[in-house]
Amino acid sequence: MTENRIYTAFSSRIIESITAADNIIIAGHSNPDGDCIFSQLACSEILSSLGKKTFLLNQGPFDRDEISAFAPLFHSQVPQDVIDTRPLVIVVDCSTIDRPGECIKPLEGLRMIVLDHHSSGRPFTDEDLMYIRAESVSTSLIVDALREELGVPLTKKTASYIYKGFATDTGFFHFISDKVAGETLRRVAALTDCGISPYEIYDEMHDGKKLEYFRFVSMLIQRTESLCSGKLLYTFQKNDEETDGKPGDDIYAQLLQVENVKVVLFFKEKDGCVEIGMRSKNRSGVDIGQYASTLGGGGHRYAAGARIEGSLEDIIEKVTREVSEISGMK
Ligand SMILES: [Mn+2]
CATH class of the missing domain: 3.90.1640.10 (inorganic pyrophosphatase (n-terminal core))
Known part of the structure; x- marks a missing residue:
């Protein structure tokens, strides 16, 4: 044993x-x-x-x-x-x-x-x-x-x-x-x-999703922005954009396969707050859980989340700027 x-x-x-x-x-x-x-x-x-x-x-x-x-x-x-x-x-x-x-x-x-x-x-x-x-x-x-x-x-x-x-x-x-x-x-x-x-x-655990759900996921992937020469990818969901199900996991699964990517962020506007889902790539050297804790959130080295008050635009600006300053992202 x-x-x-x-x-x-x-x-x-x-x-x-x-x-x-x-x-x-x-x-x-x-x-x-x-x-x-x-x-x-x-x-x-x-x-x-x-x-x-x-x-x-x-x-x-x-x-x-x-x-x-x-x-x-x-x-x-x-x-x-x-x-x-x-x-x-x-x-x-x-x-x-x-x-x-x-x-x-x-x-x-x-x-x-x-x-x-x-x-x-x-x-x-x-x-x-x-x-x-x-x-x-x-x-x-x-x-x-x-x-x-x-x-x-x-x-x-x-x-x-x-x-x-x-x-x-x-x-x-x-x-x-x-x-x-x-x-x-x-x-x-x-x-x-x-x-x-x-x-x-x-x-x-996976079957039974609606085709509409995947059309929604593809819309969110369509609007993905690329920063730091592709090392940082992010997308967002606004308050008035509703869907059945949770698109986050499908978005991470796809975007973490993009060449050179180290970090994927998903911003979701909700009731005056923004929920931020964060994933970093294995061997990227980025401890995204550590960063999430600076926002009052938590998680693991490669998967974390936080929720902060403020407007979607301001929070996207702040978080993408801070993540791009993490060592290895430039
Ligand atoms: Mn768990």
């Missing part, structure tokens, strides 16, 4: 807190993605099998196709009678206390465990209640490591959730650095040994 480098042991306080708890709230970030939702669902399956009563907390919106069907399983706030039981709280895929949104506020003061893989953030619980592994490609694989440590066998349903979280954050086996590939894929192989079908899961 090859050594476990990423998923080293959980602290005894984490294990003891879970063992002792009867009621457990599992919270994730607002505007959730597949890794967040499927990590929450997997965590709930695992803890339920130990006889725990779980409560899934996520304020949504569940507007991504691959997660929308699961919305009815989640609550957007915690009723007082649940808080009164002094439940344990497990927060997944969040690097700061504000990521879950308003719904987490009434839970401050309860014991919180944090399971996360973001490289930047601000700690919001005791050190020995945090299990943060920036090298883990998804939070769902951290949940899988917790399952293993708790001695809970994999079921097909749990394996499917963990795989979906993994697939979301790696862009289906794309974003996996050499350093962690072996340990990561051995864990994924154990999931497929449970009888899940990678092919079916891919189709389940």
